[in-house]
Amino acid sequence: xxxxxxxxxxxxxxxxKIAMREGSHExxxxxxxxxxCGIAAGARPVLNAFVxxxxxxxxxxxxxxxxxxxxxxxxxPIVEVLAPGKEKVTYGLMDAExxxxxxxxxxxxxxxxxxxxxxxxxx
Amino acid sequence: xxxxxxxxxxxTGCTSSHxxxxxxxxxxxxxANDLTEEIKVVRTGCFGLCALGPIMIVYPEGCFxxxxxxxxxxxxxSEHLLKGRIVTRLLYDETVEEDGDIKALNExxxxxxxxxxxxxNCGVINPESLDEYIANDGYQxxxxxxxxxxxxxxxxxxxxxxxxGRGGGGFPxxxxxxxxxxxxxxxxxxxxNADEGDPGAFMDRSVLEGDPHCLIEAMxxxxxxxxxxxxxxxxxxxxxxxxxxxxxxxxxxxxxxxxGKDIFGSGFDFDMEIRLGAGAFVCGEETALMTSIEGxxxxxxxxxxxxxxxxxxxxxxxENNVETFANIPQIILKGAEWFASMxxxxxKGTKVFAMGGKIKHSGLVEVPMGTxxxxxxxxxxxxxPNGKKFKxxxxxxxxxxxxxxxxxxxxxxxDNLISIGSMMGSGGLIVMDETTCMVDIAKFFLEFxxxxxxxxxxxxxxxxxxxxxxxxxxTNGNGTMEDLDKIEKLCYHIKDNSLCxxxxxxxxxxxSTLKFFRDEYVAHIVDKKCPAGVCKAxxxxxxxxxxxxxxxxxxxxCPAGAISGTVKNPHVIxxxxxxxxxxxxxxxxxxxxxxx
Numbered sequence: 001x002x003x004x005x006x007x008x009x010x011x012x013x014x015x016x017k018i019a020m021r022e023g024s025h026e027x028x029x030x031x032x033x034x035x036x037c038g039i040a041a042g043a044r045p046v047l048n049a050f051v052x053x054x055x056x057x058x059x060x061x062x063x064x065x066x067x068x069x070x071x072x073x074x075x076x077p078i079v080e081v082l083a084p085g086k087e088k089v090t091y092g093l094m095d096a097e098x099x100x101x102x103x104x105x106x107x108x109x110x111x112x113x114x115x116x117x118x119x120x121x122x123x
Numbered sequence: 124x125x126x127x128x129x130x131x132x133x134x135t136g137c138t139s140s141h142x143x144x145x146x147x148x149x150x151x152x153x154x155a156n157d158l159t160e161e162i163k164v165v166r167t168g169c170f171g172l173c174a175l176g177p178i179m180i181v182y183p184e185g186c187f188x189x190x191x192x193x194x195x196x197x198x199x200x201s202e203h204l205l206k207g208r209i210v211t212r213l214l215y216d217e218t219v220e221e222d223g224d225i226k227a228l229n230e231x232x233x234x235x236x237x238x239x240x241x242x243x244n245c246g247v248i249n250p251e252s253l254d255e256y257i258a259n260d261g262y263q264x265x266x267x268x269x270x271x272x273x274x275x276x277x278x279x280x281x282x283x284x285x286x287x288g289r290g291g292g293g294f295p296x297x298x299x300x301x302x303x304x305x306x307x308x309x310x311x312x313x314x315x316n317a318d319e320g321d322p323g324a325f326m327d328r329s330v331l332e333g334d335p336h337c338l339i340e341a342m343x344x345x346x347x348x349x350x351x352x353x354x355x356x357x358x359x360x361x362x363x364x365x366x367x368x369x370x371x372x373x374x375x376x377x378x379x380x381x382x383g384k385d386i387f388g389s390g391f392d393f394d395m396e397i398r399l400g401a402g403a404f405v406c407g408e409e410t411a412l413m414t415s416i417e418g419x420x421x422x423x424x425x426x427x428x429x430x431x432x433x434x435x436x437x438x439x440x441x442e443n444n445v446e447t448f449a450n451i452p453q454i455i456l457k458g459a460e461w462f463a464s465m466x467x468x469x470x471k472g473t474k475v476f477a478m479g480g481k482i483k484h485s486g487l488v489e490v491p492m493g494t495x496x497x498x499x500x501x502x503x504x505x506x507x508p509n510g511k512k513f514k515x516x517x518x519x520x521x522x523x524x525x526x527x528x529x530x531x532x533x534x535x536x537x538d539n540l541i542s543i544g545s546m547m548g549s550g551g552l553i554v555m556d557e558t559t560c561m562v563d564i565a566k567f568f569l570e571f572x573x574x575x576x577x578x579x580x581x582x583x584x585x586x587x588x589x590x591x592x593x594x595x596x597x598t599n600g601n602g603t604m605e606d607l608d609k610i611e612k613l614c615y616h617i618k619d620n621s622l623c624x625x626x627x628x629x630x631x632x633x634x635s636t637l638k639f640f641r642d643e644y645v646a647h648i649v650d651k652k653c654p655a656g657v658c659k660a661x662x663x664x665x666x667x668x669x670x671x672x673x674x675x676x677x678x679x680x681c682p683a684g685a686i687s688g689t690v691k692n693p694h695v696i697x698x699x700x701x702x703x704x705x706x707x708x709x710x711x712x713x714x715x716x717x718x719x
Contacts, residue, residue, distance in 0.1 A: 001380035002388045004266045007257065014258035020128060020183040021247060034207045048161060051126035063183040064126055066207020 016058060026084060027061030028107065030054075033078040035069035041076035042095060049096035050079075053103040062107060075118050081106060092118040125163040127204060130180040132246060134169030134332050135325065135364055136486075137176035141193065142166075145177055148193045152200035162204050168333015169325075170246035172233055173486035175215060180228070180246075187228050189215040233484050236503055238465065240473045241289075241326075241449035242489045245333030250368050253375040256336040262381055264452035265340045268347055269389035277348040278304060281451065283459035285471030289326075290316055290407070290444030291522060291548045292624070293470075293537040299441060302431040304349045306439040311351035313342050313395075314435060314442040316412055317358035317365070320404040321520025322571060324551035326475040327445035329487050331358065331365035334449065335372035339382065339395065341448035344455065346393040349441050354395035357412050359402050369397060404521075404575035408623045409442045411577065422579045423623035444549065446475055466492030470536035480517075480553040483508050493534040496526055500554055511556035515639070519548025521568040521575075522628030524635025525561065544635040546628070560657035561640040562647055565633045566594040572629040583626030586617035590633065598658040602648040611637065656718050659703045663719050668693035670715035677707035677716065 001007060032038070032047040050064045070078060075092030079102070082088050089112045091102060098116055106112045114120055131137075131146050146166055153162050170178050175189035179199075186209050188199070195213060202208045211219065217231040228234055239245075248255035256262070268277050282297025303311065315338060319327040331338065342354040358366055373395060376382045384392045398416045405411045406421040413435045415421035434440025450472060454462045463471045470492040476499065479485045483505030490499060496516055500506065507513055515525040518535075524545035526533065533539050537547050555564065573587040593610050596602050614630035621627045637644060646652050653661040666677070666686075671693040678686040678694055685701040688694030696707070696716075708716040 001262070001386065004270060004387060007262055007266055007387075010254060011257045011260070011263070014254040017125075018128070018248070018255055018258050021130070032207070034205065036206070039206070044161075047126060051161075052124050055124040065183055066205075068206060068208045 016055060019060070020063060027063065028081065028083040030062065030064045030107070031067045031080040031082065032064065033068070033070060033076055033080075034066035035076075037069055037073040038076045038078065041073075043077035045096045046077045046079065046094045046099050049099035050103065053100050054107070057103065057108065059103075059107060072118065075121060078118065081112070090118045091116045092121045125161060126183075127162045128165055128182045129162060129204070130165045130167050130182070130246070132168075132170050132176060132178040133166035133250075133364070134173070134176075134245075134329055135362075136169065136173035137178055138364060140176045142177040144193050145179070145191055145196060148196040149200065152196050153204065156200055156205055158200070158204060165249045166251075167248065168245040168250050169242075169329040169487055171237075171242065171329075171487040171489075172215075172484060174484045178246075184209065184225065185227055186225060187215045187218045188213040232505065233486075233488075233503055236494065236498060237489050238473050238491050239489050240453050240462075241330060241446050241475055242333070242487065243453070244337060245329055245487075248334070250333050250335055251371050253336060253372070253379060253381075256334070260456060261336055261452075262340055264455035265343050265347075265381070266387050267455055268344050269387045269391055274304060274348045274350065277344060277455070280455060280459045281348070284450075284454045284462040285459075285466070285469075286447065286450055286454060286462065287470065287537060288444060289446035289450075289474065289549065291519065291546065293547060296443060296447055299431065299443070300345065300348050302429070303439050303441045306432055308438050310353070310436070310438045311349055312435045312438055312440040313345045313349070313351045313354040314413065314416070314430075314440055315342055315354065315356040315448055316407060316409065316442055316444045317356050317362075318400050318407040318412060319359070319362075319445070319549060320402075320407045320575075321522075321549055321551045322568075323479045323553055324477045324520060324549050326477050326487065326550045328362050328365050329475075330445050330449045331362065331369050335365075335369040336376065337449050337452060338369070338445060339372055339376050341451035342395055343382065343386065343393045344451055345441055345443065345448070347391055349439070351439075351441070352392045352394070354393065355398050355416055355435070356395065357398045357400055357406070357416055360399045361402055366397060366399065373397070403577070404571070405577040405623070405625050408625055411623065412442070413440065422577050423625075425622060446550070467534060467536045467539075469538050474535070474547065474550060476550045476552040478504050478552045478554065481507050481511065481556040481559070482554040490535075492536045495532050495534050497531045499535065499552070500531075504554065507554065507556050511558065514555050514557050514559060515561065517545075517553040517555065517564065517632070518551065519546040519628075519631070520551040521572045522546060522624065522631055523548045523551075524631045525555075525564070525639060527639040529639075544631070544638055546631065558655055558657070560598075560653050560655035561636040561643045562594065562598055562653075563655075563657045565636045566591065566598055568632040569594055569629070572625065576625065576629070580620075580622040580626065582617045582620035583622070583629065586613060586621075586626070587629050589613060590617065590630065594633070597644060597647045598653070599660045600647070600651045600658075602644075604645075604648055606648070607637070607641075607644060652719075662703050663698055664696050664701055664703060664705075664708065665717055665719060666694050666696055667715045667717055670713050672713055672715075674712070676710050676712070680706045680710045682706065 077094040079091045179188040286296045287293040411423040430440040475489045569591045578584045673691040
């Protein structure tokens with residue numbers, strides 16, 4: 001270690017890897033339905049796509065968690081986005097590509113992707 | 124990128140309750156479910172709540188699973204890690220709110236009042252990963268010292284912080300460094316005292332196991348401050364996990380150039396090595412410790428000269444304890460005022476306690492100085508189990524004394540504890556309830572110090588032995604009131620004339636129990652009774668004839684044939700033959716056997 005810059009670079013890189021251990025329940029939560037129905041419909045690639053995209057963009061204060069079946073199995077994989085102080089947005093029939101778009105449009109820019117929402121799908 | 128981190132405690136407590144097997148089972152199950160790329164398993168240092176071990180925390184949810192067994196692992200993996208369904212039956216009940224929501228761990232009673240400075244990384248990072256330490260601002264303090272501060276400024280910051288030695292003595296750390304720095308010598312040393320020997324104490328062990336890089340960073344800072352280029356960590360060989368993790372950390376730090384030549388391009392060189400101790404208690408005394416590092420028999424020598432002038436290999440040496448060092452990087456980063464804002468007038472910062480004995484949540488806690496004993500025992504420790512009453516707490520191990528219930532609200536700091544005849548010590552805190560005999564406790568610690576006395580000076584070698592004999596005489600029911608005076612006189616003689624801290628403090632447990640629990644001594648001597656029902660020689664086992672159904676079970680289990688009686692008639696114990704082993708009492712189904 002010959003300079004502080006070198007230490008800072010390692011710190012910034014390493015920090016992202018352990019950020020989830022802050023244990024903060026504040027911030028936005030992306031909840032992916034990972035019950036049997038969800039997994040069968042392909043929820044795992046969706047979950048991983050969210051995790052990778054969030055990490056790639058170095059987005060802070062967003063956690064990606066799983067949940068069980070919420071009862072609308074025909075729309076799995078289902079993803080809920082819970083942002084503090086905002087209405088819950090529920091997306092259905094998700095896949096990895098759609099996940100990336102949800103991150104860019106909804107999480108980063110604050111515009112929920114209306115066409116993916118379950119409300120839209122049910123119409 | 125992992126979507127979930129599973130932290131499993133790898134401290135000594137949880138390792139002994141099979142956390143290693145749990146980690147292996149986890150990795151196996153995770154691989155079987157094809158989750159290896161998604162879930163990261165991290166072995167951390169001690170979380171502190173050892174009573175609930177083995178402990179596991181799953182992030183991002185922050186679920187705190189307690190008393191996890193290998194058999195639970197498939198369920199945790201398939202339910203929680205795969206499907207996101209939290210295994211509620213394994214959650215620590217205090218983290219579950221009434222509506223079923225999960226409460227953050229640091230909001231539970233055990234953690235709420237704690238302020239973690241020395242333990243800040245324990246249970247949070249993987250101690251074998253340099254990257255994770257750096258992620259939590261590791262080595263920033265060293266970088267700051269080497270590039271922004273002069274050695275004098277570093278010493279000034281440590282002095283201003285008010286940090287005092289956490290090993291027991293409470294000597295101001297800044298002053299110790301300031302006394303060593305100006306002494307000119309071709310070689311100076313930094314020594315870390317990790318020879319934690321008090322029965323029941325495991326503060327330093329947890330820091331070494333949970334955050335070894337913190338110690339390396341702090342020792343390098345001390346080296347810079349006093350002009351030393353070499354450091355030694357004297358750690359007992361009974362701490363294999365600590366030794367292994369510290370060695371990994373030293374190797375990693377050296378490889379990364381955080382130890383060695385020209386650290387951060389500042390021209391400062393520092394390296395360090397581990398020296399293993401064989402477990403003699405006296406080697407925790409600073410001069411004995413240095414003698415032992417030099418390869419000689421661990422015996423203390425008279426001071427002065429103090430180590431600041433003539434320490435290891437005759438060179439100026441700073442010696443601090445692990446916990447003291449563990450505070451240093453945070454003091455440098457957050458400033459002396461931040462540290463001094465915690466604690467009491469003369470005791471700044473926080474203190475780690477290893478809580479044990481008759482307490483619900485035995486484990487490791489770190490609280491600001493000045494927290495009352497009641498808060499530590501009742502609020503953080505969860506109080507005394509089985510509805511028993513608090514009787515006293517023992518602090519300072521074999522060098523300390525008892526704090527009785529009338530001082531339950533005393534703010535715990537160095538000076539307050541000394542004023543009531545105990546001492547802070549290194550942080551062992553043993554809680555005792557009404558079933559603890561105070562004479563027996565004093566005897567227990569005396570047995571320890573008499574055994575551990577190195578024998579170099581007479582007051583300690585012979586004095587502790589004679590003192591122990593007097594205590595044994597009392598617990599055997601042969602004591603006289605004159606013995607109490609003799610004990611007191613002998614105690615002061617040992618204190619005043621012993622060469623080192625071991626002897627000077629060895630009588631403390633006797634003196635403090637004598638001061639606060641004299642009536643128990645008197646009960647042993649005059650009434651020939653042990654009020655707590657502990658001292659065997661003073662107990663009589665009797666059978667309550669009304670309760671005895673004459674089942675003959677007791678007479679069959681009695682190894683001494685002391686119980687006689689016929690079927691369906693009350694039995695009788697012959698006190699002359701009775702060994703007081705308690706076998707009959709354990710077996711009696713009717714609760715007919717009593718101790719008096």
